[in-house]
Amino acid sequence: MASRRKQPELLSANAQIDSEYAKFCSLPIGSEIGSGGFGRVIKVDNNSVRKVLNTDPNLEYLLTNELRVCSSLMAVEHKNLVKVTEVDQKERTITMKWAGATLRHILAEDISIDKHLISTLLFDLASAVKKLNELGYIHRDIALRNIFVRNKSDGLAEFVLGDFGTCSNNPYKTGLAVVTSNNPPEHTFGWKSDVFSIGKVCWDIMIQIMKPWDSKERVHEVMETFFENYYRLVLRMVDPSPLYRPDIDSVLWGVQELFETEECKPAKRVRGKKPT
Ligand SMILES: Nc1ncnc2c1ncn2[C@@H]1O[C@H](COP(=O)(O)OP(=O)(O)OP(=O)(O)O)[C@@H](O)[C@H]1O
Numbered sequence: 001m002a003s004r005r006k007q008p009e010l011l012s013a014n015a016q017i018d019s020e021y022a023k024f025c026s027l028p029i030g031s032e033i034g035s036g037g038f039g040r041v042i043k044v045d046n047n048s049v050r051k052v053l054n055t056d057p058n059l060e061y062l063l064t065n066e067l068r069v070c071s072s073l074m075a076v077e078h079k080n081l082v083k084v085t086e087v088d089q090k091e092r093t094i095t096m097k098w099a100g101a102t103l104r105h106i107l108a109e110d111i112s113i114d115k116h117l118i119s120t121l122l123f124d125l126a127s128a129v130k131k132l133n134e135l136g137y138i139h140r141d142i143a144l145r146n147i148f149v150r151n152k153s154d155g156l157a158e159f160v161l162g163d164f165g166t167c168s169n170n171p172y173k174t175g176l177a178v179v180t181s182n183n184p185p186e187h188t189f190g191w192k193s194d195v196f197s198i199g200k201v202c203w204d205i206m207i208q209i210m211k212p213w214d215s216k217e218r219v220h221e222v223m224e225t226f227f228e229n230y231y232r233l234v235l236r237m238v239d240p241s242p243l244y245r246p247d248i249d250s251v252l253w254g255v256q257e258l259f260e261t262e263e264c265k266p267a268k269r270v271r272g273k274k275p276t
């Protein structure tokens with residue numbers, strides 16, 4: 001049997017992730033840590049934040065949706081989903097565990113992008129989406145600003161998916177609150193739309209190692225050398241047709257198989273049956 005390579009540090013930005021936590025802890029309670037189209041987020045204590053929703057009649061159906069989905073997620077514990085601890089329908093607030101710095105924030109720094117980062121990102125996000133799917137939800141807004149990064153006790157990074165405002169349990173729903181380049185090209189946002197968005201997030205991160213003037217052939221050559229079969233999996237995930245795109249179970253199995261063959265991560269166990 002081939003000997004296992006020593007598992008490298010996942011992110012050279014580990015120290016930076018730690019410093020994000022230190023920065024958060026140093027903020028006074030009640031200070032605003034960020035805001036988006038749906039509301040502002042304030043610090044509650046060193047472990048929690050609270051989203052105070054806007055009152056906008058035009059967005060009311062989405063804000064009500066966020067409160068409803070978050071209430072149902074309160075009972076859910078999953079390492080790759082932001083933990084919702086309290087929902088106050090009257091005050092229109094959602095209290096959550098602090099989940100880390102956003103991936104958008106971390107990527108703005110100079111971190112090493114390699115297949116260890118991509119493999120963990122793929123596995124963690126696919127695990128999060130599988131859990132949401134089991135609960136009947138499609139996320140529909142998987143993007144850098146809604147993915148958080150934190151350090152586990154073993155020093156490796158862990159990715160956490162949050163912001164459940166656009167979650168839907170209707171696979172035939174058309175139209176989205178936010179139109180982003182991570183949306184799939186089909187007009188409905190069915191079960192495979194989250195697979196496309198995860199693939200697109202990974203693709204966007206991978207492509208950062210290329211130069212704008214590199215030829216198409218060069219892009220494929222370098223990406224395959226650098227990310228090996230993870231690149232091929234990501235390409236399948238961003239297939240414009242949902243028919244040819246793998247489902248979330250196939251993605252999880254695909255990454256798990258690559259963990260073994262690429263020998264870059266110890267295998268993790270995936271629940272459920274291997275798809276045929
Ligand atoms: N659970 C959390 N843990 C840590 N930081 C959080 C958490 N939830 C939100 N934040 C911070 O609050 C900011 C605002 O979040 P919010 O989801 O309201 O807006 P957004 O994702 O930036 O934009 P939008 O949701 O409007 O598309 C985030 O960028 C992040 O910095």
Ligand SMILES: [Mg+2]
Pocket residue numbers: 036145146162163
């Ligand atoms: Mg968000």
